Amino acid sequence: MAVVTRFAPSPTGFLHIGGARTALFNWLYARHHGGTFLLRIEDTDRARSTQEAVDALLHGLTWLGLDWDGEPVFQFSRQERHAAEAHRLVEEGKAYFCFASPDELTEMREKALAEGRSPKYDRRWRDRHPDEAPKDTKPVIRLKAPTEGATTIVDRVQGEITVQNSELDDFVLLRADGTPTYMLAVVVDDHDMGVTHVVRGDDHTNNAFRQTQLFQALGYDVPTFAHVPLIHGQDGAKMSKRHGAIGVDEYDRLGYLPEAMRNYLLRLGWSHGDDEIISTDQAIDWFDLDGVGKSAARFDLAKLDSLNAHYIKEADNGRLLDLIAPRLERLLSRSLTAADKTRLLAGMDGLKQRAKTLIELAEGSLFYVDSLPLPLDKKAAKALSEEGRKVLGALAGVLSGVDAWSEEAAEAAVRGFVEAEGMKFGAVAQPLRAAVSGTMASPALFEMLGVLGKEETLARMTAAIEGRIGRESPAA
RNA sequence: GUCCCCAUCGUCUAGCGGUCUAGGACAUCUGCCUUUCACGCAGAAAACACGGGUUCGAGUCCCGUUGGGGACGCCA
Numbered sequence: 156m157a158v159v160t161r162f163a164p165s166p167t168g169f170l171h172i173g174g175a176r177t178a179l180f181n182w183l184y185a186r187h188h189g190g191t192f193l194l195r196i197e198d199t200d201r202a203r204s205t206q207e208a209v210d211a212l213l214h215g216l217t218w219l220g221l222d223w224d225g226e227p228v229f230q231f232s233r234q235e236r237h238a239a240e241a242h243r244l245v246e247e248g249k250a251y252f253c254f255a256s257p258d259e260l261t262e263m264r265e266k267a268l269a270e271g272r273s274p275k276y277d278r279r280w281r282d283r284h285p286d287e288a289p290k291d292t293k294p295v296i297r298l299k300a301p302t303e304g305a306t307t308i309v310d311r312v313q314g315e316i317t318v319q320n321s322e323l324d325d326f327v328l329l330r331a332d333g334t335p336t337y338m339l340a341v342v343v344d345d346h347d348m349g350v351t352h353v354v355r356g357d358d359h360t361n362n363a364f365r366q367t368q369l370f371q372a373l374g375y376d377v378p379t380f381a382h383v384p385l386i387h388g389q390d391g392a393k394m395s396k397r398h399g400a401i402g403v404d405e406y407d408r409l410g411y412l413p414e415a416m417r418n419y420l421l422r423l424g425w426s427h428g429d430d431e432i433i434s435t436d437q438a439i440d441w442f443d444l445d446g447v448g449k450s451a452a453r454f455d456l457a458k459l460d461s462l463n464a465h466y467i468k469e470a471d472n473g474r475l476l477d478l479i480a481p482r483l484e485r486l487l488s489r490s491l492t493a494a495d496k497t498r499l500l501a502g503m504d505g506l507k508q509r510a511k512t513l514i515e516l517a518e519g520s521l522f523y524v525d526s527l528p529l530p531l532d533k534k535a536a537k538a539l540s541e542e543g544r545k546v547l548g549a550l551a552g553v554l555s556g557v558d559a560w561s562e563e564a565a566e567a568a569v570r571g572f573v574e575a576e577g578m579k580f581g582a583v584a585q586p587l588r589a590a591v592s593g594t595m596a597s598p599a600l601f602e603m604l605g606v607l608g609k610e611e612t613l614a615r616m617t618a619a620i621e622g623r624i625g626r627e628s629p630a631a
Numbered sequence: 632g633u634c635c636c637c638a639u640c641g642u643c644u645a646g647c648g649g650u651c652u653a654g655g656a657c658a659u660c661u662g663c664c665u666u667u668c669a670c671g672c673a674g675a676a677a678a679c680a681c682g683g684g685u686u687c688g689a690g691u692c693c694c695g696u697u698g699g700g701g702a703c704g705c706c707a
Contacts, residue, residue, distance in 0.1 A: 165707045200706055257705070264704085273633045274703060295705050313636070322634055322703090330705040337707045361635065361702040384637075384700090391699070419643095422656085426644055429655040448644080451700060455642050458657045468670080509669045519668095534667085584666035596668035 158190030159351045162216075162223070163230075163341070165197040166208035169402030170215030172454060173356060173386045173394045176420040180383060181354045182221045183421075183442040193348055194223035198231045199340050215403040220413050220435070228348065230340050237335035240343050240373060241296045241328040249372045250328055252294035253280040275324035278302075293331040298369060300325050306364045311352075311381035311444040318364045326365055342366050346375040354381040354444070357451070358393070381444050384424055384451040391453060406459075410512030412470065415463040423452045432465060464511040472503040479517040486521055495524040502606040505598035522592045523606065527618055529593035538595065543586030544620050549576070550583060551616045554609070562605025565612070569601070590619035 160181040164174050185192035196212070198204035216223070244250035255263075255276070264274040281299060288294065300323055307317040328339040335343075341362075345353060353363075360382045370377045388394050406416055414435060421438055422431065425446045433441070467475065476499055483499075484490050491499075499506075502523050510516035522529060531539070539547075553572045557564050573583050588600050591612060597603060604612050 163707090167707075197707060203706075253705095260704085268632065271632050275633095316635070318634070324703090327705050332705080334705085336705065341707085356701095357636075358701055359707090362707090364635090382636090387700075389642095393701075422643065424643090429645060431643090431656045450637050452643060455657070458643065461657055464670090505669095508671095538667095579666095581666055588667060592667095594668085598668085600666060 156351060158185055158188035159193065159349050160185045160190065160354055161193040161195050161345070161348060161350050162221075163195040163197050163344075163355070164212055165200065165203075166205060166212060167200070167203040168208055169211045169404065171394060171402060172420070175215065175219060175403045175416070176386060176423060177354065177356055177383065178216060178221050179219070179417060179420050180381075180425070180442075180447070181352075182223075183438055184352060184354060184444065185224075186439045187442045190351075191224045192221075193225065193350070194227040195344060195348070196227050196229050197337065197340065198229055199234070199335055199337065201231070201334075204231075211402060211404065218407050218413055219403060219416060228344065230344060233340070233344060233347075234334055236347070237340050237343050238329055238333055241335065241339055244298070244328070244372055245296060248299070250296050250298050251281055251325075252285050252288070253297045253325070253327075254285075254288045254292045254294045255279060256292060273322065276326075278325050281325060295327045295331050296329040297325040297327055298365075298372060300365075300368050306367055308360075308363045308367055308380055310360070310363070311379060312384075312447045312449060313357075313360065313382050316360070318361075323364060323368070328369075338362065338365055338369060342369045342373065342375070345378055346370070346373070350378050352379045352381060352444075354383065357382045357385045381447070383447050384449060386423055387451050387453050389453060389455075394454070410514035410516070411459065411463050412466045412513070415459065415466040418466070419459045419462050423454070424448050432462075460511045467507050467510055467513070467516060470507070472500055472507075475503060475507060475513075475516065476500055478513050479520060482514065482517040483521060483524065486517070487524065487526075491524065498523050498606055502598060502602070505602050505606075509598070519597075522594065522597070523603075525593075527614065529615065529618070531589070532594045534595040535589035535593055538585040538589040539619055540586075543582075543589070544622070546578070546583055547586050547590055547616050548620050550587065551613060551620065554616070555613055557609065560605075560609035562601045565604040565609075566601040569604075586619070587616070591615045 162174075162178040162181050164170065164178075170178075182192045184190075194216070196209055198209070213227070241250060245252065253276075260276065263277060267274045276297070280294075280297070285294075301320045303320060305317050305319050306323070307315060309315050326338055327336050329335055344350075363380050363382065367377050386394055403416070407413075417435055417438070418433055421433060421442075425442070426448065427433070427441045427446055430441075476496060480491055480496075499520055502520070506516060506520050509519055550569065550572050553568055554565065557568050569583060569587070570580075573580050576583075584600055585595070588595065588597060588603075591597075591600075591603055591607060607615070
């Protein structure tokens with residue numbers, strides 16, 4: 156049977172890390188089996204659902220590279236079908252109208268809790284006749300759930316779990332206003348959409364018992380469940396907006412590559428032996444539910460950083476340039492010229508070794524295209540002491556005589572100068588580095604000279620020699 | 632409170648009764664490399680929550696304790 160999975164977020168906020176991983180697992184499972192990955196927007200809560208959230212969700216998934224098959228299904232649009240199924244159950248005697256008011260229910264729960272019992276609906280309307288109903292109360296429809304025996308789910312991650320039916324109550328299927336509850340909508344939609352595998356967060360495990368009862372009452376096949384452990388925040392509690400969870404888009408803005416995020420998320424709760432760096436193609440090939448662990452994981456930014464650094468090193472230079480260009484242009488307050496781009500591309504190999512995020516990459520690249528009085532950090536300023544500038548003055552004379560400029564030619568010239576003057580290499584290299592980059596944390600010296608070219612190198616040296624090194628850098 | 636789940640280095644994890652004096656990765660620390668910062672390389676420190684069983688033998692199976700998490704809505 157062909158595999159059909161689905162990701163079913165509710166559009167009440169952004170796509171957070173936990174949701175992103177759930178989506179990834181569903182996507183991977185479907186792709187691995189050559190199946191279908193569906194997207195369903197669970198917008199039956201009209202008060203909380205927003206179009207902005209829908210957009211954020213789609214954007215987040217797109218950024219992550221998780222493409223869904225077909226058009227997204229909006230659950231609210233299917234409410235008539237949901238209601239019809241609920242009424243069908245009433246006709247079949249498997250569900251009933253309940254006229255208990257919200258206040259009554261709240262009271263019931265509080266009393267139960269106070270007496271140390273489970274806060275469950277006491278089934279007061281299960282066997283009463285609707286003509287006993289209060290006149291102006293609109294009823295809800297509740298499932299007539301089994302009161303004896305037990306319900307067992309076979310979960311691909313959690314194993315076999317059994318719950319006594321006495322622990323469950325007659326949950327609401329259709330609200331008083333005629334709209335479906337989550338329980339009803341999920342079950343009907345999963346059935347109608349042909350979903351074969353329900354892969355979702357651990358927080359839904361308890362729902363699976365109720366949904367199993369509903370699947371059975373409706374006469375549907377029960378899909379295979381796989382409840383994956385939740386991702387916790389640094390404090391060990393469930394990720395939520397209040398617990399520092401940020402949207403997946405936010406990681407884009409913070410300079411993370413989607414492939415790094417995918418790799419990171421994959422390893423959070425899933426493993427394949429000792430493998431750590433796993434390309435998306437490899438992940439599709441390897442992914443299986445058997446590799447999903449049972450315990451919750453904590454989100455660790457440091458590990459994401461290291462993965463991101465890895466994927467930056469692997470990334471195509473042109474792509475990296477495109478990714479950092481907007482940030483660079485903002486920093487520069489002007490657009491990048493063709494010459495700028497050529498220069499950045501030439502220096503990219505050295506630059507990307509030094510960045511954990513695209514933000515760092517952009518900041519580290521800035522000096523290549525910055526305009527001339529370069530910002531100087533403290534250490535660089537120190538290297539450009541009077542002594543240092545004197546050395547640069549002498550060196551400039553030598554470098555201006557280099558005809559065929561290249562990284563190698565520049566190096567040969569500088570080394571020749573050092574030897575001729577009988578100086579220590581650092582005494583020349585440090586001021587040169589400072590003059591050319593404005594900082595003491597930069598790519599390799601001769602690489603920079605090669606990328607900058609003769610004219611620009613000399614211009615930067617001259618500016619430094621003349622003390623036109625004006626701009627103060629905020630970074631010490 | 633009730634029910635459900637989980638429990639290996641700080642973190643993510645390998646481990647599916649003996650090959651575990653417990654492996655990998657991130658982070659940390661130390662060296663090497665080096666003109667800087669990184670990268671890279673080499674190395675170090677670091678864990679089977681506790682208590683009972685079962686077994687010739689338990690990180691691996693069972694029970695309990697403790698700890699953590701989740702769920703108990705006319706939210707999803």
